[in-house]
Amino acid sequence: xxxxxxxxxxxxxxxxxxxxxxxxxxxxxxxxxxxxxxxxxxxxxxxxxxxxxxxxxxxxxxxxxxxxxxxxxxxxxxxxxxxxxxxxxxxxxxxxxxxxxxxxxxxxxxxxxxxxxxxxxxxxxxxxxxxxxxxxxxxxxxxxxxxxxxxxxxxxxxxxxxxxxxxxxxxxxxxxxxxxxxxxxxxxxxxxxxxxxxxxxxxxxxxxxxxxxxxxxxxxxx
Amino acid sequence: xxxxxxxxxxxxxxxxxxxxxxxxxxxxxxxxxxxxxxxxxxxxxxxxxxxxxxxxxxxxxxxxxxxxxxxxxxxxxxxxxxxxxxxxxxxxxxxxxxxxxxxxxxxxxxxxxxxxxxxxxxxxxxxxxxxxxxxxxxxxxxxxxxxxxxxxxxxxxxxxxxxxxxxxxxxxxxxxxxxxxxxxxxxxxxxxxxxxxxxxxxxxxxxxxxxxxxxxxxxxxxxxxxxxxx
Numbered sequence: 001x002x003x004x005x006x007x008x009x010x011x012x013x014x015x016x017x018x019x020x021x022x023x024x025x026x027x028x029x030x031x032x033x034x035x036x037x038x039x040x041x042x043x044x045x046x047x048x049x050x051x052x053x054x055x056x057x058x059x060x061x062x063x064x065x066x067x068x069x070x071x072x073x074x075x076x077x078x079x080x081x082x083x084x085x086x087x088x089x090x091x092x093x094x095x096x097x098x099x100x101x102x103x104x105x106x107x108x109x110x111x112x113x114x115x116x117x118x119x120x121x122x123x124x125x126x127x128x129x130x131x132x133x134x135x136x137x138x139x140x141x142x143x144x145x146x147x148x149x150x151x152x153x154x155x156x157x158x159x160x161x162x163x164x165x166x167x168x169x170x171x172x173x174x175x176x177x178x179x180x181x182x183x184x185x186x187x188x189x190x191x192x193x194x195x196x197x198x199x200x201x202x203x204x205x206x207x208x209x210x211x212x213x214x215x216x217x218x219x220x221x222x
Numbered sequence: 223x224x225x226x227x228x229x230x231x232x233x234x235x236x237x238x239x240x241x242x243x244x245x246x247x248x249x250x251x252x253x254x255x256x257x258x259x260x261x262x263x264x265x266x267x268x269x270x271x272x273x274x275x276x277x278x279x280x281x282x283x284x285x286x287x288x289x290x291x292x293x294x295x296x297x298x299x300x301x302x303x304x305x306x307x308x309x310x311x312x313x314x315x316x317x318x319x320x321x322x323x324x325x326x327x328x329x330x331x332x333x334x335x336x337x338x339x340x341x342x343x344x345x346x347x348x349x350x351x352x353x354x355x356x357x358x359x360x361x362x363x364x365x366x367x368x369x370x371x372x373x374x375x376x377x378x379x380x381x382x383x384x385x386x387x388x389x390x391x392x393x394x395x396x397x398x399x400x401x402x403x404x405x406x407x408x409x410x411x412x413x414x415x416x417x418x419x420x421x422x423x424x425x426x427x428x429x430x431x432x433x434x435x436x437x438x439x440x441x442x443x444x445x446x447x448x449x450x451x452x
Binding site: 044045071072073074075076077078079081085087088089098102103144145 | 343346349
């Protein structure tokens with residue numbers, strides 16, 4: 001369970017969001033500039049809220065009143081960015097292994113095989129990110145986040161930088177991820193069709209405010 | 223080109239002085255470059271200015287200030303001598319200190335630029351994967367900045383090899399102890415038959431400096447390639 005109740009001023013823009021999500025995939029839906037990325041950055045711990053609380057299950061990650069701010073590296077929250085952000089100096093294998101090394105987890109070849117096969121990236125292991133296509137890069141980024149064994153996975157417009165054809169190529173992997181990976185996700189997008197296919201619960205964001213909460217039906221109502 | 227033993231001594235001493243100066247200055251240079259590139263703090267511009275000071279001060283002033291503070295009767299010099307048995311004035315180690323101080327701005331600058339060029343979004347990604355700040359630095363920032371660090375070391379080394387004013391002021395010009403290539407050339411051109419020996423050392427200096435520039439260029443090119451992930 002993810003509980004968010006925060007507010008934050010960013011220059012002229014002010015963001016204020018409150019929701020509780022229990023779904024497998026919480027869709028954070030809104031036009032660009034609605035504050036989706038800022039909200040996700042706060043959940044990841046990359047941005048500190050001015051006021052409020054963020055908690056997963058019973059663990060408080062942010063509580064401004066109690067002066068609690070757990071830094072990103074201790075949150076165990078995976079993050080897939082729109083622009084993949086693979087480490088250019090490491091090959092695919094090392095990128096995938098990065099989270100395991102940083103968290104000092106023991107090797108888990110079974111999990112690695114399962115995830116690389118699920119994402120069809122087993123044949124890319126020795127390549128550098130510079131030699132991957134946009135779609136391949138995004139699949140490796142997904143695998144890298146999953147292999148750090150997060151308790152929540154944030155996906156910020158993971159299809160945003162891809163063209164139409166590539167999107168259709170990645171979407172089935174995301175659906176597979178939702179059904180097989182067993183990690184709750186927060187999925188950010190401004191694309192209603194994507195949301196309908198992936199999300200189990202929707203948070204509608206407009207101008208920095210939550211305007212609707214509920215099932216995928218709110219997409220048509222809004 | 224025949225080198226006399228005295229010329230070889232000066233060349234080897236210069237190489238040793240510059241190598242020690244560079245190796246000792248590099249970790250400090252990386253730490254300060256990172257602070258300047260990534261942190262905001264009170265006195266940041268004063269620190270930046272202090273690092274660049276040896277570049278704009280007359281070298282003889284820097285050398286004299288070193289002599290005042292690190293000399294046998296200076297506050298730092300007497301402490302080092304009395305408590306640790308380290309004497310820098312008029313020793314080759316003092317030459318290394320003078321060269322390290324004089325080349326420090328040239329060492330720090332490329333390192334700072336290369337750290338600034340490291341995409342902070344990659345550092346964020348690293349943190350979300352569980353890397354503590356020191357791990358982010360060691361596994362992302364440092365390797366991506368490495369070509370710039372090497373370029374800074376090359377430039378610093380080249381500057382240290384050629385340093386003259388601060389060195390001769392602080393540690394004088396003692397053959398076999400503090401007489402580097404530059405001070406040897408200085409002595410030779412003041413001796414009646416020293417011209418050919420001076421010219422040989424001049425040639426050596428040109429070779430060392432040119433190689434350093436070429437090496438520095440090469441590292442800079444590698445840096446760009448590395449950042450583009452090829």
